[in-house]
Amino acid sequence: MEPTATCWIVRAYLGLVLIFLYLPIAVMMLMAFNSSALYELPFVFDTIWFEKLASNQRLLTASLNSVVIAAINAVVATALGTLAALAFARYSFRGRRLLQMLLFPPITIPWLIIGTSMLVFFFWTGIGRGLHAILLGHVALSLPYVIVVVGARLASFGPELEEAAATLGAKPGQAFFRVTVPILAPGIVAASLFAFAVSFDQFVISYFLAPPGVSTLPVEIYTSIRKGFTPEINAISSIIILVSMGLLLLVVRNYRFGGER
């Protein structure tokens, strides 16, 4: 492309977007390896914050809580959401459109409000607070995302593949596991990652539903920051970013989204 004025504006714009997106993250990751606790320069390479992190029991427990909840949430929400998406796509029943519309408000309602109402509701029904309540809240929150992602994949092929399987003698279960599931697989994997991320990132609802002494990683990070910021947070954040980016690359490499029909 000729280096015209428009071209330079476009490039500068792209550069700015990337800088605002990634520079803060880059700085944070860099500071995780800086020996100063007060972000002082010059940069001195040190792994002290990772060592401190290894002995920070509260942060580690919270991380474990987060991973376990996110993983269970991913499995439960993906299973339930996939079944719901199948029902929406393949069956017509009374109230289908209404139910489909009811999926979207939870995505747009502020989490603060959802968190408050869940707290009140759980208190009132005796579910109370705790990891089980957090998991319940996360599943409810992730379901709409799973249904939308799996539903998009389902919409890419009609019921005739399942019908073809039936004419060939496949029992409904065989048609489901040999035809529907393999073709849906990229959507299911994407949806479960989504569900994992929704749960892992979730702060507000977890904060409301966590009783004293129990916390997830975002809640624990928030609590630590209030007490005084330490680069240990940078260290754990760096680990999370690297792991999640690695997962994402893995998925992108193995599944061509929408490419295969």
Add this chain to the structure above:
Amino acid sequence: MSRVDIENLVKRYGAVAALDGVSIAFENGEFFGLLGPSGSGKTTLLRAIAGFVIPDAGSIRFDGERVENVPVHRRQIGMVFQNYALFPHLTVEENVAFGLTVRGTSRDDAAKRVREMLALVRLEGLGARKPRQLSGGQQQRIALARALVTRPKVLLLDEPLGALDRRLRQAMQVELREIQRTTGITTIFVTHDQEEALTLSDRIAIIDQGKLIQVGAPKSVYERPGTVFAAQFLGDANLFAGTQAGDRLQLAGGDTIRTAGPAGAAAIVRPEKLTVLPAGDGRAAGFDNRLEGTILQAVFSGASVTYRIDVPGLKDPLLAFMQNQEGDVLQPGTRIVAGWSAAHTVTVTA
């Protein structure tokens, strides 16, 4: 190979009857075409035989046994879908083997059957490919191989050639017919293409608004349509509407037309049965039926000439197909006489 008997089949969607008391007996080993406009109920009928549509009333029998309550996967049918519905995540071999795999056929037997089928549709050597790597015609043949591998009682084809271009379509028609003869399987196919139905079928049924209009061999339905709809759906037809006058049909303009068999209020004649002669030509006297008119349009297309002729007292121009054998093409404005035999004039009902 089986015979399929449909009796008084009814299927309603709300107030609309997709099938309104249809009865057809499909003979063992025949190639049967279900023909009708879109929305006529022909696809509903095919899907009822497959088991995807549960009829509200009536019976479906395979070799005498009622199957209305037998689920699709136990009906022992083979079906080729309009867009083939090949499994995109499986190879060609795995697609063809699918019906055997789900039945638990041993690996060796399945591999042998798949080889036979791929040979039958002449696609040996493509077994390792994925469906999306094949052309439309190849996908069509794989779909056929997949449907036949389980030796079904009846083969159902839903607009099987609809997605192919014209040339490929004609080649596939020949091949489809050949494969059907080789396997001897009772085959029922749905199409809205009248030419395809005439070319392929041993017998055809014309369906409209959920009702069976006519059943018979292609030639007999074409030559002896029972209704105006059947006549006009299956090719071109000149329609004469008027009143019955003894053994003749009297037109509004006063002309009378002799019919094959008893006359009625309407009759049709196919355009290729007409002979168009210049007015005053003595040969016209040899025809049972004659109408005088003026050429409106003459379309020369090599082997034949199509004339549209204005005849006073007829609602629509007369259509005539003439073989290009001798003489000049008659130009628009020429006074002519169109003659044809009473034997080709078929009384029809509205």
